[in-house]
Amino acid sequence: MTADAAPHESGHHGHGESHGSQKSYLIGFVLSVVLTAVPFWLVMTGTLDSKLGTALAIMVLAAVQIVVHMIYFLHMNVRSEGGWTMMALIFTLVMVVITLSGSIWVMYHLNINMMPGHDMSQMP
């Protein structure tokens, strides 16, 4: 995966990513098959008794699988394009986290307060 470890890679028109090898693609594929099969199995068989536990498990597995795909298929590393791809990724992740957690948090509270039967006249 790290074929060109040269710190200065301008002779290589800028992008420091390699294209992986057969082995790294196969490792990534096997890992992602396992990481896909396990959450489907958990949900389809209901092995974990609690729904919350299953939900947390499949979210963690999805996060791990995303990282696996980034490393083995997208060949992400901190050096490609002089670090700018990683910078763009980190910036995007910050935006994604703000968008997702912000909307869901705000709208969850809105939904709670709009519940039918929630008597506004009882409010102080």
Place this chain on the structure above:
Amino acid sequence: MSTTTSLAPDGATLPVFYETEEHAHADGASTMLGFWIYLMSDCLIFAVLFATYGVLGGNYAAGPSPKDLFDLPLVAVNTSMLLLSSITYGFAMLAMEKGRIRSLQIWLAVTGLFGLAFIGIELSEFSHMIAEGATPQRSAFLSSFFTLVGTHGLHVSCGLVWLATLMIQVSRKGLIPANRRRLMCLSMFWHFLDIIWIGVFTFVYLMGMLR
């Protein structure tokens, strides 16, 4: 680029340097970074659609819920199609690196077939749902579902058109630098869509069955 006029400690003005010509950039040297930034903007689109689904996904308007609609074995088959297409595209890139045009074209064709299978299964799933009356107009849950999953399917369809175009380009012009660059961009696009699908099958399908 920059013009600097600074004073030496003794007060004398130092010579001013200009860079009258930018140093040469190789053709397409910044394409990969630019394409990556495009993908990140695409990622924000999907983040917004995921947030919409997260907010609206529980509002069934007395209509069908995920448990009534989703067929997990079918989704598992669909997911495996996309995973397989990801690794076959990886093999196509390895063939490109070695300059083997014939094996590159075969792997691209196999990738395209897996992509077509994915789209075909998704469309049949959609048509089943619509036939059961679970149309996008039915409830907020279904509107956000069709928008999110449909946008992903649209991306995959565009990727398939791009893939077919590149197969023609490669057969006509061979592995010229421009074609290699295009294949590398499509590689990023294809693997990126696979990453988005991880989010879709986890948050939409699996979490939907847990609701």
